[in-house]
Amino acid sequence: MGSINIRNGKLVADFRYMNQRCREQTKLLDTATNRKRLTKLLKIIEAEILTNTFEYAKYFPNSKNVQKFEMLNERKQTATNYFNAPDAPTLKAFSELWFNEKAIEWRKSHKQSIEGILESHILPAFGHMKISVIKKQDILTFRAALAKVQTRTKKTLSASRINHIMTPLRMLLNEAADRYEFTSPWKNIKALKIPRTEVNPFSLNEVERLIKTAPDDFKSYYMVRFFTGLRTGEIDGLHWDKVDLDKKQIYITQSLVKGDMTDAKTDGSNRTIKLTDRVVSALQQQMKVTKHLGPFVFCKKNGKPFNYQTISRVIWEPMLQRLKLKYRNPYQTRHTYATLLLAAGESPEWIAQQMGHTTTTMLFRVYSRYVPNLTRQDGSAFDRYVETQGEDNA
Structure with missing residues (x-):
């Protein structure tokens, strides 16, 4: 007024x-x-x-x-x-212009992700439509349809995945609204609420059983996954020049994403991870197998890096089935590491550094129910916890 x-x-x-x-x-x-x-x-x-x-x-x-x-x-x-006008741009035509303008700002993996979402979801639904006729109801109907899509494992898409698919559509419509001076139909559409991160870690006993049942050429791989908390892209992209067995450390500065080496996920992801004796021993064994093949610590016999989807389907899932364990995605190895450190009584600040978190906020938000009395800050408590199979903390 x-x-x-x-x-x-x-x-x-x-x-x-x-x-x-x-x-x-x-x-x-x-x-x-x-x-x-x-x-x-x-x-x-x-x-x-x-x-x-x-x-x-x-x-x-x-x-x-x-x-x-x-x-x-x-x-x-x-x-x-x-x-x-009759020749006003369709969403497909405008998306091509928008993608070409924005691509220079994105990593290769992000470009591939956006391209995949456009081709698989957005263009089939809206590509033929003029941007001027897309309404809020069309957007909401499209989102409701996504909620019914089933994945390979017969599960429906998560709220997080739906939001991820909707993001390029929101960016497209809002950019068109700015460029052509109209009110975006996206107005007042809120993202779906994402449930709290699901943490379903393995017990130490389950970890030992999984490593024992792993194929011989993957025992070291899962030993490192479970006892360093590396993300999938970090372990699959780990190079030998980032491993210092004398100092018992590995240095995380990069990640393998969709077959391409990229910088670490965030600035906080660049970190030095302290290794336990068991992990050092596993890497010494791995060195005999792959050091001569090329830069990757874990790789195929031809020296090329693993494809995480193939490893998950051919190695990980059969391991869980053999042990009759409930299916959990491989990322739970990272959650397992965090919860084992907490159960051992390690310092939250030290754990956050090991995990690549810049603060302890996420640590407590995600793993709060696993936090006992926290005293140690050097990894020694975790060493003893693993060596004694958790008996000292019972």
Whole structure:
């Protein structure tokens, strides 16, 4: 709503037009009568703005804002005419323009992810439609349909995955709205609420059984996964030059994502991980097997890196089935490491550093129910916990 200010003893009209603040000096002295006159005028101006009939020059012909708003209105009208024209862009046509402009900002893996979402979900649903005809209801209907899609394991898409698919659509529509001067149909559509991170770690006994049942050429791989908390991309992209067995450390600076080496996930992911004696021993054994094949610590016989989807399907799932353990995705090895450290009584700050978290906030939020009395900060408690099979903490 407009307001009245005073400058040099005269009234100033203060209002918003086209999302910009406008302050226009009048020749009216600050009197009760003049305030009423200006208040009435401001109400008329605001009514005309709401009905899209306001002409700036009609009320403030000598204002420097007249030319500015005439140019803005002209640009808006040009964009509107193009947007509503028979040859206005379809979402497919605009998506190609948008993708080419944005691609330079993205990592290769992110480009592939966006490209996959466009091809698999967004373009089949909206590609043939003009952007001008896509409505809020169309978006909500599309999202509801995603909730019924089944994955390879016959499960429905998670809220997180649905939000991930919807993000490029939101970016497309909002960019088009800015470019063609219209109100985005995405207005007031909120992302789905994502449930708390599911933590379903293995017990130490289950970890030992899994390592024991793993194929001989994968025992070291799972030993390192379970007792370092590395993410899948971090362990699959681990190079021998990042392993220092004398200092019992590995250095995480990169990750293997969809077959390509990239920088670590976040700045906090760049870290030095302290290794237990068991992990050092496993890496010494692994060195005999793969050091001569190339840079990757864990790799195929030809030196090429693993494909995590293949390893999960061919190695991981059969291991769980043999032991009659409930299926859990391989990322639970990372959660297992965190919970074992907590159960051993290691310091939260030290655990966060090992995991690649910049603060302990996520540690407590995700693993709060696994936090006992926390005292140690050097890994020694975890060594003893593993060596004694957890008996000392029983």
